[in-house]
Amino acid sequence: MTRSEKIATLAADPAFATLGRSLSVYYGDPAHEDRMAALYARFVKPDDLVFDIGAHVGDRIGAFRRLGARVVALEPQPLCFHALRTLYGDDADIVLVDAACGAHEGAISLRVNSANPTVTTASQDFVAAADGAQGWEGQTWDATLDVRMTTLDALIVAHGAPAFAKIDVEGFEADVLAGLSHPLPGLSFEFTTIQRDVAYRCLDRLAALGNYRFDLSLGESHALQGKWVSRDDMAAQIAGLPHEANSGDVYCVL
Numbered sequence: 001m002t003r004s005e006k007i008a009t010l011a012a013d014p015a016f017a018t019l020g021r022s023l024s025v026y027y028g029d030p031a032h033e034d035r036m037a038a039l040y041a042r043f044v045k046p047d048d049l050v051f052d053i054g055a056h057v058g059d060r061i062g063a064f065r066r067l068g069a070r071v072v073a074l075e076p077q078p079l080c081f082h083a084l085r086t087l088y089g090d091d092a093d094i095v096l097v098d099a100a101c102g103a104h105e106g107a108i109s110l111r112v113n114s115a116n117p118t119v120t121t122a123s124q125d126f127v128a129a130a131d132g133a134q135g136w137e138g139q140t141w142d143a144t145l146d147v148r149m150t151t152l153d154a155l156i157v158a159h160g161a162p163a164f165a166k167i168d169v170e171g172f173e174a175d176v177l178a179g180l181s182h183p184l185p186g187l188s189f190e191f192t193t194i195q196r197d198v199a200y201r202c203l204d205r206l207a208a209l210g211n212y213r214f215d216l217s218l219g220e221s222h223a224l225q226g227k228w229v230s231r232d233d234m235a236a237q238i239a240g241l242p243h244e245a246n247s248g249d250v251y252c253v254l
Contacts, residue, residue: 026059035222048163076147103178126171151179174201183210
């Protein structure tokens with residue numbers, strides 16, 4: 001089956017109804033996929049190893065593979081993980097890991113948003129920050145799920161050091177970076193305007209690991225601002241964003 005046929009099969013299955021929006025948004029726009037691949041091509045070369053931390057339904061996996069990279073992808077939600085196996089389980093250059101990522105190995109409880117799995121999180125602070133926030137109306141975390149947790153350091157021992165790591169874990173990004181002991185050549189982490197403090201903690205951790213420079217991509221634009229800046233300048237950029245900016249990704253290079 002082609003990837004399009006696999007997506008159609010998932011979308012038609014009532015068991016995956018809550019992933020319908022994600023499959024449509026992340027796979028329904030060829031221009032979106034082209035912008036992603038063009039951006040990641042700045043950091044990823046053929047045969048590079050890439051970590052996708054918080055893979056959700058795997059659109060970034062697709063972009064990395066288009067660039068010829070090998071991928072280790074983590075996703076702790078059973079429904080999303082099943083979708084990843086359906087879409088990518090037959091690719092020998094993709095390793096799918098059914099786990100969350102954090103500061104230490106063990107177990108952790110996810111706060112599950114059944115209606116919108118893309119914002120399921122391991123961060124209670126994220127749930128609290130979203131409560132009553134403009135733009136987050138109607139979001140409900142209605143269940144919990146205990147899952148296995150690993151670390152970036154453990155993944156590096158098991159699979160090797162990646163050339164790039166994408167981290168998108170709904171407010172748990174600083175915890176993921178706390179599990180990294182050595183700098184990576186490149187990475188990105190998501191931030192939200194309801195939790196700017198998490199972004200500042202990520203910047204602090206990376207500054208402690210190495211001489212990083214930073215650039216910003218807002219929303220799903222997959223377009224950098226165009227200037228690599230210091231930790232303090234990036235923190236100031238994030239602080240100056242309007243609440244309505246909602247989210248974005250900080251790209252980081254040594």
